[in-house]
Amino acid sequence: MENKIWLSSPHMGGNELKYIHEAFDANWVAPLGPNVNGFEADLEHYLKADIKVAALSAGTAALHLALIECDVRQGDEVICQSMTFSASANPIAYQGATPVFVDSEPDTWNICPVALEEAIKDRIEKGKTPKAIIAVHLYGMPFKADEVLAVANKYNIPVIEDAAEALGSTYNGKACGTFGRFGVLSFNGNKIITTSGGGALVCRTQEDKDQTVFLSTQARDNAPHYQHSQIGYNYRMSNICAGIGRGQMEVLNDRVKARRKMNEFYKELFKDIDGITLFTESTEEYYSNHWLSAILINPEVTGKTREDLRLAFLEDNIESRPLWKPMHLQPVFAKTPYYGGKVSEELFKNGLCLPSGSNLTDEERNRIASKVKEVFGK
Ligand SMILES: *Cc1c(COP(=O)(O)O)cnc(C)c1O
Numbered sequence: 001m002e003n004k005i006w007l008s009s010p011h012m013g014g015n016e017l018k019y020i021h022e023a024f025d026a027n028w029v030a031p032l033g034p035n036v037n038g039f040e041a042d043l044e045h046y047l048k049a050d051i052k053v054a055a056l057s058a059g060t061a062a063l064h065l066a067l068i069e070c071d072v073r074q075g076d077e078v079i080c081q082s083m084t085f086s087a088s089a090n091p092i093a094y095q096g097a098t099p100v101f102v103d104s105e106p107d108t109w110n111i112c113p114v115a116l117e118e119a120i121k122d123r124i125e126k127g128k129t130p131k132a133i134i135a136v137h138l139y140g141m142p143f144k145a146d147e148v149l150a151v152a153n154k155y156n157i158p159v160i161e162d163a164a165e166a167l168g169s170t171y172n173g174k175a176c177g178t179f180g181r182f183g184v185l186s187f188n189g190n191k192i193i194t195t196s197g198g199g200a201l202v203c204r205t206q207e208d209k210d211q212t213v214f215l216s217t218q219a220r221d222n223a224p225h226y227q228h229s230q231i232g233y234n235y236r237m238s239n240i241c242a243g244i245g246r247g248q249m250e251v252l253n254d255r256v257k258a259r260r261k262m263n264e265f266y267k268e269l270f271k272d273i274d275g276i277t278l279f280t281e282s283t284e285e286y287y288s289n290h291w292l293s294a295i296l297i298n299p300e301v302t303g304k305t306r307e308d309l310r311l312a313f314l315e316d317n318i319e320s321r322p323l324w325k326p327m328h329l330q331p332v333f334a335k336t337p338y339y340g341g342k343v344s345e346e347l348f349k350n351g352l353c354l355p356s357g358s359n360l361t362d363e364e365r366n367r368i369a370s371k372v373k374e375v376f377g378k
């Protein structure tokens with residue numbers, strides 16, 4: 001069997017171990033220290049906006065704290081993009097609140113501003129104003145930020161921006177992660193850069209950052225003994241993981257370039273195959289990091305389904321994956337409200353994510369191309 005070609009795998013830059021050694025040398029082997037501060041400063045500098053970043057143990061932890069800081073409590077409702085990874089929605093349930101799922105629009109595959117407004121109006125009519133809106137930049141593609149924020153502002157509902165997949169993406173030149181009341185980043189092993197596991201909350205003020213750090217370190221009051229007036233969490237990032245992050249920040253721009261080149265590779269590969277559409281920016285406003293490249297396969301035109309291609313890839317040890325299954329179709333969320341049509345369902349039916357790593361070789365790209373040509377008879 002040939003080597004496995006991964007959908008997206010860790011890609012070290014070279015200096016990660018240097019920062020980890022520094023942590024060991026100074027005995028900062030703890031969930032705080034110079035690498036944590038340095039990584040936060042690197043992210044703040046990279047995002048080029050008036051924001052503050054708190055480094056946390058996971059993107060999921062960042063989403064959870066964002067909900068808490070938006071005062072989401074038991075019995076509240078939170079709107080969430082249906083087409084996403086379950087981690088976008090699970091923290092709503094951690095708070096004892098109910099998710100209200102909203103369909104995507106076909107340009108960016110992200111939350112549809114029209115369905116969003118419809119959902120807000122209907123929930124208000126039924127007696128509850130949603131406490132927050134979770135919008136996602138799926139696969140690195142920015143959502144329609146102007147329209148989504150206009151709807152959110154009209155009803156005065158905070159937006160929690162799930163930018164877990166979109167570090168390095170911009171909308172109208174502004175970094176993803178800096179649009180919402182809070183922005184969420186993830187550094188899991190399969191993301192565009194990794195800290196092995198980790199995340200961050202992008203905050204608008206130093207006050208919000210301080211509150212995030214406070215909650216993520218067990219909510220200790222200012223006293224010599226351990227005193228607590230609030231429920232806290234153990235969500236801070238480790239200084240070892242942050243060392244990996246600092247090394248990764250040195251190569252982030254190269255990683256974005258390489259992922260975007262993978263998207264170009266697929267554009268070329270599929271340009272002569274009728275019935276296959278590559279997911280890419282619809283206008284100049286969008287700049288995607290193309291964390292994952294994805295395609296839609298029209299079975300009526302190609303005579304093949306996305307499952308046919310996935311299984312053919314698998315035969316050659318090439319990993320590919322259906323798009324995120326919408327949350328309103330998930331058994332665990334079967335009883336939650338949903339607004340919109342069938343856009344996300346259709347995307348799920350026909351969509352496939354392709355190997356997109358920044359570390360793929362020419363030989364691996366050739367293997368992918370041969371398989372595609374074999375399956376579609378080109
Ligand atoms: C990865 C991811 C998360 C969760 O991040 P973790 O760091 O794995 O907890 C949340 N939302 C989306 C869209 C993601 O892709």
